[in-house]
Amino acid sequence: MSDESTPAHRYTAAVANSIESRWQRYWEEHGTFHAPNPTGPLAGDVPPDKLFVQDMFPYPSGAGLHVGHPLGFIGTDTFARYHRMNGRNVLHTMGFDAFGLPAEQYAVQTGQHPRITTEQNIARYLSQIRRLGLGHDERRRIATTDLSYYRWTQWIFLQIYNAWFDERVSKARPIAELEAEYERGDRATPDGRAWSELSRIEQRKLVDSHRLVYQSEAPVNWCPGLGTVVANEEVTPDGRSDRGNFPVFRKNLRQWMMRITAYSDRLIDDLDMLDWPEKVKTMQRNWIGRSAGAHIRFPVGDAAVEVFTTRPDTVFGATYLVLAPEHPLGDALTPAAWPAGVDERWTGGGATPAEAVAAYRRAAAQKSELDRQESRDKTGVFVGVHAVNPVNGAEIPVFVADYVLMGYGTGAIMAVPGQDQRDWDFATVFGLPIVRTVQPTAGFSGEAFTGDGPAINSAFLDGMDVAEAKKTIIAWLEQNGHGEGRLQYKLRDWLFARQRYWGEPFPIVYDSDGLPVALPESMLPVALPEVEDYSPRTFDPDDADSEPSPPLSRAADWIEVELDLGEGRKTYRRDANVMPQWAGSSWYQLRYVDPTNEERFSEPENERYWLGPRPQEHGESDPGGVDLYIGGIEHAVLHLLYSRFWQKVLYDLGHVSGPEPYRRLFNQGYIQAYAYTDSRGVYVPAEEVTERDGRFFHNGQEVRQEYGKMGKSLKNVVTPDEMCDRYGADTFRFYEMSMGPMEVSRPWATKDVIGAQRFLQRMWRNVVDETTGEVRFTDEVPDDDTLRALHRTIDGIHADYAAMRFNTAGAKLIELNNHVTKVYGGRPCPRSVLEPMILMLAPLCPHIAEEMWAALGHTESLAHGPFPRADERYLVEETVEYPVQVNGKVRARVTVAADAGQDEVRAAALAEEKIAALTEGMEPRKVIVVPGRLVNVVL
RNA sequence: GCCCCCGUAGCCCAACUGGCAGAGGCAGCCCCCUUAAAAGGGGUGGAGUGCCGGUUCGAAUCCGGUCGGGGGCACCA
Structure with a gap:
């Protein structure tokens, strides 16, 4: 690297690397980044002013890191270091979300235990991030796969399991209180019998049906290619699995669910208290999908079809009803034969209504979600009966059609072709009448009119605008017993079980009646057993009729267990499911706070200090939570919604002090990269490509440029290790932070890194003689111009660091250093300028800053300050x-x-x-x- | 199809609540150091803010339209 002519003490990569490893060792030996807790094993003197900064839980992938991964980590570190230097007690650490498919799939292929793979990957990951000089409290490192961690994941599961949602107060309460209500007779049983008249099994089933974790035989997303079921959130819009990209089928299976829907309103309403990007809030609102409307009952003989609509004001224009294919009334209503003169288009060629409905339903079930969405042509069959529109007595036909989804609303709609394009399309295909009930605006040339306007053809609603008509008709429906106003949500309950090996086992066993029994806390943890074969049975990805067969069910010694659960020793069967990967990441901030606590998941005093609401600082409605949470936008719905849900349950049950886990969220941008393909479309190594006049060449051949992700297969990966070797970690850190604002995605450009290195070299030269290695400075008083430049920089840099404008903070430092270089050009510089400059550099480039700080005679690390203050005199x-x-x-x-x-x-x-x-x-x-x-x- | 974000020098990016378009870096050009070289030093030119229109004393910034790029949702009644 350095030939003879490079001055021996120039700030080269070699010099940087030796400085860096020396300071990394120093910090470790001195516990520089240990943040004291108020109480417990990590207790120490705690200032009241604290800051909890958290990066999104990384998965320790075997592929290692590329330069895009540490962007957020360096950002949080810079922010944390700035605040630490200003005297705050800063908690910053990093653990691993280590359960999950890749390690398991590797185990399936090689037979190596996923724990070994996981540990190797964590070690590799740590070696990569340690080189970056991140100021983590190493005592607080955790991994979701540690038994000492997942016992508390299981404990939290039990809290949720042993709770129910009391609608009257909109919060979770212990299940024992529900049982007590039944016992006292304060709450009626479904069939009105007294609690004591129910058998023990009936009692248990009744109570179980109220729990926040429950089993249901419901349509779930079965993915034969993965051999497991997956959550709605893990299914892509084209009906495939998020991981692996296999087809997903809706299938009725008995599965564990978490009642996240009980929290729909609070999950939406509490977003208002959060300092989060609007984009993420909007995504969560859309996902929960609250819409206001009404349930309306349309009588059919003795029965009635209940529909959900957001436009009850259009009920006079309802000319037919539609049931989802899976709707139970599809069978129940069918008469023995078609009514006389039935329209041929309506029968689907079936000889009887029952036959037609059955055939249609079969066809619909075979369609994957993808098929269903690909063709938007309206299909359906007539059920053979008519319903009565309760507002005008009109007889309207009932259809089954797959454009209505069973999982939303009541699984049935009233169709109003005049005001809904989907209904219009269907009505056109089937020759159904169309009645407008809202006067379209002048010049409207479309089909269905969805805008606002005066009601027409609607009796007592005529002339009202949409909002007024809605209010009026809902009141009328309620008065006359035909329906009621209702809020409806798109959010569905969280499918919580996976038929996999590498996850947290459920702390649940089944008794001889086949009913689930929660294990008591004293029997935690339930450790994962050793197994012969880590794979679930997987199937032909297209085989919709296959059934899950989890690996734990084959661990015979483990699955059968003899326990005393209060009724003497009995044999039980363990639950063979494991929790989804989202479980461990739904509460890890609570464990960072108190990672070594063996008595509790987190000591309340520590939890309150680090995560509790602070209304004096953040306003009256402050919900508490991590002070700054940085990660990518990809977790906007899944992780952030689950985490908020668990926090709220724990809050309701009194285990945590605030209703939200993350007070402030920040989405960093991505580092992207160019990739190049040759004439065959094969990727060529990006670093070997040269540019000439806007065209790109590899070995003399012209290649095509693409822009996107960094990845092995694209041959454009640049790693942080490589950058540390070539320039040093401080240069790499400085460059990443100066590329642009944290939230913006930008292309990686290795050739630009040199600018950051030159800056550090120039600054180094202002302190150290490159040829002799001597430290140079004077105690002379700087000129006024320099003092003004210095204090302007100090003033600006405080604001920049506090607002995470690390790019402009870096630019200000370069500017100041350029000024100093120009004024003192080769002469020793005043210490009174060098010192604040070094301190201001420290959050971005901590190693070189420590080295220069020590060179100026300081014996203490600068990690805890001081940080310079601007003198007002020089600002005017x-x-x-x-x-x-x-x-x-x-x-x-x-x-x-x-x-x-x-x-x-x-x-x-x-x-x-x-x-x-x-x-x-x-x-x-x-x-x-x-x-x-x-x-x-x-x- | 609906909704959101972003377009400033060859490239990455600055510009506080509307107020002199340039802080910083890369590349370019010139000079210096060097036997030579540069991942050394010093200096320097370069855009009127995608496009059209509006509001204003004044617009990169606010408003409307349009083009380009990125993202989210998508038979949710």
Whole structure:
């Protein structure tokens, strides 16, 4: 790297690397980043001013990191270091979300236990991030796969399991309180019998049906290719699995669910209290999908079809009803034969309604989600009966059609073709009548009219606008017993079980009646057993009829267990499911706070200190939570919704002090990269490509440029290790932070990194003689100009660091260093300038800053400050130069005393030669003086 | 199809609540150091803010339209 002619003490990569490993060792040995807790094993002196900064839980992938991964980590570290230097108690660490498919799939292929793979990957990951000099409290590292961690994941599961949601107070309560209500008779059983008349099994089933974790035989997303079921959130819009991209089928299976829907309103409403990007809030609102409308019952003989609609005001225009294919009434309502004169288009070729419905339903079930969405042509069959529209007594036909989804609303709709395009399309295909109930705006040329306007053809609603008509009809429906106003949500309950190996086992066993029994806390943890074969049975990815067969069910010694659960020793069967990967990441901030606590998941005093609401600082509605949470936008719905849900349950049950886990969320951008393909479309190594006149060449052949992700298969990966080797970690850190604002995605450009290194070399040279290695500085007083530059920088950099504008903070440092270099050019610089400059550099480039700080004679690390304060005296200028505009164009400049009044500035501007010439002695129409800014003369 | 974000020098990016378009870096050009070289030093030119229109004394910034790029949702009644 350094040949003879490079000065021995120049800040080269080799010098940087030796400085870096030395300081990393120092920090570790001195516990520099240990953040004290108020109580417990990590207790120490705690200042009241604290800051909890958290990166999104990384998965320790075997592929290692590329330069995009640490962007957020360096950002949080810089932010954390800045605040630590300003005296705050800063908690910053990093653990691993280590359960999951890749390690398991590797185990399936090689037979190596996923724990070994996981541990190796974690070690590799740590070695990569340690080189970056991140100021983590190493005592707080955790992995979700640690038994000491997942016992608490299981404990939290039990809290949720042993709770129910009391609608009357909109919060979770212990299940024992529900049982007590039944026992006392305060709450009626479904069939009205007294609690004591129910059998023990009936009692248990009744209570179980209220739990926040429950089993249901419901349509779930079965993915034969993965051999497991997956959550709605893990299914892509085209009906495939998020991981692996296999087809997903809706299938009725008995599965564990978490009642997240009980929290729909609070999950939406509490978003208002959070300092989060609007984009993420909007995504969560859309996902929960609250819409206001009404349930309306349409009588069919003795039965009734209940529909959900957001447009009850259009009920007079309902000309038919539609049931989802899976709707139970599809069978129940069918008469023995078609009514006379039935429209041929309506029968689907079936000889009887029952046959037609059955055939249609079979066809619908075979369609994957993808098929269903690919073709938007409306299909359906007539059920053979008519329902009565309760508002006008009209007889309207009932259909089954797959454009109505069973999982939303009641699984049935009233179709109003006049105001809904989907209904219009269907009505057109089937020759059904169309009645407009809202007067379209003049000139409207479309089909269904969905806008606002006066009601028509709607009896007592006529003339009302949509909002008023809705209110009026809902009141009428409620009065007459035909329906009621209702809120509806898209959010569905969280499918919580996976038929996999590498996850947290459920702390649940089944008794001889086949009913689930929660294990008591004292029997935690339930450790994962050793198994012969880590794979679930997987199937042909397209085999919708296959059934899950989890690996744990084959661990015979483990699955059968003899326990005393209060009724003497009995044999039980363990639950063979494991929790989804989202379980461990739904509460890890609570464990960072108190990672070694063996008595509790987190000591309340520690939890309150680090995560509790602080209304004095953050306003009255402060929900508490991590002070700054940085990660990618990809977790906007899944992780962040689950985490908020668990926090709320724990909050309701009194285990945590605030209702939200993450007070402030920040999404960092991505580092992207160019990739190049040759004429065959094969990727060529990006670093070997050269550019000429806007065209790109590899070995003389022209190649095509693409822009996107960094990845092995694209041959464009650049790793942090490589950057550390070539430039040093500080240079790499500085470059990443100076590429642009944290939230913006940008392309990686290795050739630009040199700029960051040159800056650090120049700054180093201002402290250390490159040839002799001697430290150089003086105690002389800097000139006024330099002092002003210094204090302006200090003033600006505080604001930049606090607002995470690390790119402009870096630019200010370069600017100041350039100034100092110019003024002192080779002579020793005043210590009083060097020291604050070094301190200001420290959050971005901690190693070189420590080294220079020590070189200037300091024996203590600068990690805890001091951080320089700007002296007001040097921030005020004595004179101000005002640009003088005439009609908005700059024509001249005048310099006046900084404390000059507006009149003085105005007089000076008008007196200026060029301005006077332009005004020719005439009085201008207007003169605008913006104090400290400019003067604009309007002629 | 609906909704959101972003377009400033060859490239990455600055510009506080509307107020002199440039802080910083890369590349370019010039000079210096060097036997030579550069991942050394010093200096320097370069855009009127995608496009059209509006509001304003004044617009990169606000408003409307349009083009380009990125993202989210998508038979949710």
